[in-house]
Amino acid sequence: xxxxxxxxxxxxxxxxxxxxxxxxxxxxxxxxxxxxxxxxxxxxxxxxxxxxxxxxxxxxxxxxxxxxxxxxxxxxxxxxxxxxxxxxxxxxxxxxxxxxxxxxxxxxxxxxxxxxxxxxxxxxxxxxxxxxxxxxxxxxxxxxxxxxxxxxxxxxxxxxxxxxxxxxxxxxxxxxxxxxxxxxxxxxxxxxxxxxxxxxxxxxxxxxxxxxxxxxxxxxxxxxxxxxxxxxxxxxxxxxxxxxxxxxxxxxxxxxxxxxxxxxxxxxxxxxxxxxxxxxxxxxxxxxxxxxxxxxxxxxxxxxxxxxxxxxxxxxxxxxxxxxxxxxxxxxxxxxxxxxxxxxxxxxxxxxxxxxxxxxxxxxxxxxxxxxxxxxxxxxxxxxxxxxxxxxxxxxxxxxxxxxxxxxxxxxxxxxxxxxxxxxx
Numbered sequence: 001x002x003x004x005x006x007x008x009x010x011x012x013x014x015x016x017x018x019x020x021x022x023x024x025x026x027x028x029x030x031x032x033x034x035x036x037x038x039x040x041x042x043x044x045x046x047x048x049x050x051x052x053x054x055x056x057x058x059x060x061x062x063x064x065x066x067x068x069x070x071x072x073x074x075x076x077x078x079x080x081x082x083x084x085x086x087x088x089x090x091x092x093x094x095x096x097x098x099x100x101x102x103x104x105x106x107x108x109x110x111x112x113x114x115x116x117x118x119x120x121x122x123x124x125x126x127x128x129x130x131x132x133x134x135x136x137x138x139x140x141x142x143x144x145x146x147x148x149x150x151x152x153x154x155x156x157x158x159x160x161x162x163x164x165x166x167x168x169x170x171x172x173x174x175x176x177x178x179x180x181x182x183x184x185x186x187x188x189x190x191x192x193x194x195x196x197x198x199x200x201x202x203x204x205x206x207x208x209x210x211x212x213x214x215x216x217x218x219x220x221x222x223x224x225x226x227x228x229x230x231x232x233x234x235x236x237x238x239x240x241x242x243x244x245x246x247x248x249x250x251x252x253x254x255x256x257x258x259x260x261x262x263x264x265x266x267x268x269x270x271x272x273x274x275x276x277x278x279x280x281x282x283x284x285x286x287x288x289x290x291x292x293x294x295x296x297x298x299x300x301x302x303x304x305x306x307x308x309x310x311x312x313x314x315x316x317x318x319x320x321x322x323x324x325x326x327x328x329x330x331x332x333x334x335x336x337x338x339x340x341x342x343x344x345x346x347x348x349x350x351x352x353x354x355x356x357x358x359x360x361x362x363x364x365x366x367x368x369x370x371x372x373x374x375x376x377x378x379x380x381x382x383x384x385x386x387x388x389x390x391x392x393x394x395x396x397x398x399x400x401x402x403x404x405x406x407x408x409x410x411x412x413x414x415x416x417x418x419x420x421x422x423x424x425x
Contacts, residue, residue, distance in 0.1 A: 003037045017158075022380075029056035032404035034385070043412040046385045047399040050210065050242040053269035053324075054314055055401035061272045064310035065303050077107070077300045078292065084305030088278075091312055092266075095251055096280040099260040104286035106279040107300030111241035111267035112140025114277035115204070117294055118263050119144060121279065122202035122235045125288035130200040132190060134171040136212030136391040139204065139239060148204060151211065151391060167194045171209065172221045175347045175358075176392075180221040187228070197232035202263075207253040210242030213390035214356035214397050216349060219257040226259050235262040235285065241277070242354075245269035246315050246402060249325040249352025256351065272311050276304035323402050327353040327409065331398055334413050344371060344424040356397045358390070359424070367392035371424055378419035384412050 001009075006025045024036040032055055034042040047053065054061065068084065077085050085107060093103040106121075108114055119131055131148065133139065139148040141155060147162035149155055150171075156162065169190050172183035191197050203225065209215045229236045238261040243253035245266065250256055252264065262285055267277030275298075279286070314320060328350045335348035335357045343362030349355070359368040359375065372394045379386040389397050396416070400409055 001037060006037055031055035031057075032401045032408055041383065043384045043400075043408060043415070045379075045398055045400045045412050045416075046387045047269075047401050048273065049268070049387065050247065050399045051268045051273055052399075053246050053402050054272045054311060054320070055403040056273070058272055058310070058314060058403065060310040060314045061274075061307045064306040065274065068303050068306035072302045074298070074301060076297055078295050082302050082305075084302050084309060085300045088300070088305045088308050091309065092278055092280050095312070096264050096266075097252060097255055097260055098264060098280060098282055099262055100282035100284070102283040103280055104283045106286065106294050107305065108277050108279070108296060109275050109298055109301075109304075110140070111239075111265065111277050112142045112145045113296070113299075114241065114265035114267055114279050115139045115145045115148065115237075115239060116142055118204070118237050118265050118279050118281075119148075119202065120294070121263065121281065121286060121288060122237060124293075125285040126201045126233065126235060128199050128201035129165045130167065130195040131165065132167045132169055132187070132195070132200060132203045134169055134205055134209075136171050136173075136209055136215070137168075137204070137206060137239075138209070138211035139241075165195070171205075171212065171215065172217060173215050173391075175215070175349075180218055180224070183221060184224055184228075187225075197234065200232065200234050202235040202237045203229055204237040204239060206239045206241075206243065207257065208243040208248060208351055208354050211389050213358075213392070213395040214349065214354060216351050217257075219259070222254070222257045222259040226261075229262075237261060237263045237265065239265050241265060241267045243351075245311065246320045246324050247352060247354045247399075249321055249328060251315065251321070253351060253354070270311065271304045271307040274301075274304040274307040276301070276308055318403075320402055324352040327400070327402060327404075328355055330406070330409065331355040331413075334417075338417065338420065342420055342424055344368060345420065353398070353400075353402055356389075356395050358392075359394050359396070367394035369393035372396060374423050375416070375419045378423060379415055382415045382419065384415040386416065 027037045089105040092105045133148045135150045137150040139145040147166040169187040170183045172180045238254045263281035338345040346360045348357040359371040372388045376386045
């Protein structure tokens with residue numbers, strides 16, 4: 001079917017809240033390239049919103065899923081378990097940098113499910129109910145994770161009251177006037193105005209915000225957060241859904257700080273396109289709730305677990321962490337060039353290949369979301385899939401697969417540069 005025929009089906013049968021505004025349909029993909037239903041080639045700088053750190057259809061992942069398909073597709077892990085689930089749980093417990101060496105894992109399906117379950121586990125382990133998150137955070141689209149998410153549009157606006165006992169503190173953002181110490185003071189103010197520390201089960205933070213704008217929490221801030229949690233018996237939950245699995249040059253972004261959380265949530269590039277997420281934490285914490293209190297019908301599906309095991313193997317054997325660092329440096333160099341050439345480009349930043357820059361008004365420095373949207377649209381006209389994000393909707397984020405060839409990355413960056421030149425030069 002053509003793009004036009006598929007669009008007609010979309011318009012007639014897909015709920016508008018779930019329908020993509022994009023009018024082209026992916027037909028096939030390889031590494032960092034997609035061909036649509038009409039045969040046009042696209043460079044992919046979105047990576048399925050951070051899902052494809054290893055690219056589309058990585059050979060190890062494809063072969064692992066095919067092999068598992070010939071054995072078991074589904075039983076429900078709580079009805080009759082299977083080897084890939086426990087094998088993956090072991091590998092994740094070995095690799096995840098939580099505080100205690102004794103760790104356990106729960107496998108579910110989506111990032112939102114991982115965050116929901118992390119909160120459930122924290123409440124069971126502490127006997128407390130309160131959860132503190134941060135401005136600009138994104139933790140999912142279920143009701144609990146919407147309550148935790150720190151941005152109204154487009155996620156929360158239409159859906160009425162959110163679950164209670166969720167509170168919000170300022171995320172440190174020196175680029176927009178919030179220092180580490182001011183953010184810490186804001187968090188301590190939450191203890192005075194909204195919820196006492198002894199009622200707080202967990203503080204949840206993205207070490208690098210995803211949808212919030214790729215802002216990076218400093219080591220100092222994370223260390224102070226860890227100390228505050230220890231002082232009050234609060235669990236520290238780190239959300240690595242978008243920042244995990246080699247995007248920042250480490251398996252997890254929190255490793256850059258040396259801070260050890262109690263629980264880590266992960267999804268997206270964990271399984272390179274297969275639906276899978278995980279909660280990994282200190283064993284005593286993870287065991288706090290009763291038998292059959294966690295899980296779901298499809299949680300830890302055998303095909304997805306096989307894919308994740310192949311992902312870990314590829315990261316370890318194909319120099320993926322080093323590739324992330326090299327890609328990050330290449331992106332940073334190009335961003336620096338743009339900052340010097342275009343007055344509208346500012347605040348370039350990266351941690352490994354988790355890289356972003358902002359569009360601002362050159363005169364006032366105010367965020368420019370209209371230009372951001374226009375550049376994304378212009379890039380799409382030129383055959384590049386490019387994503388914006390941010391608390392102020394003025395950030396361009398780069399999520400090109402870490403496995404992309406250097407020449408392809410340069411081709412995509414050339415398109416971004418030409419779009420900026422046309423619109424803001």
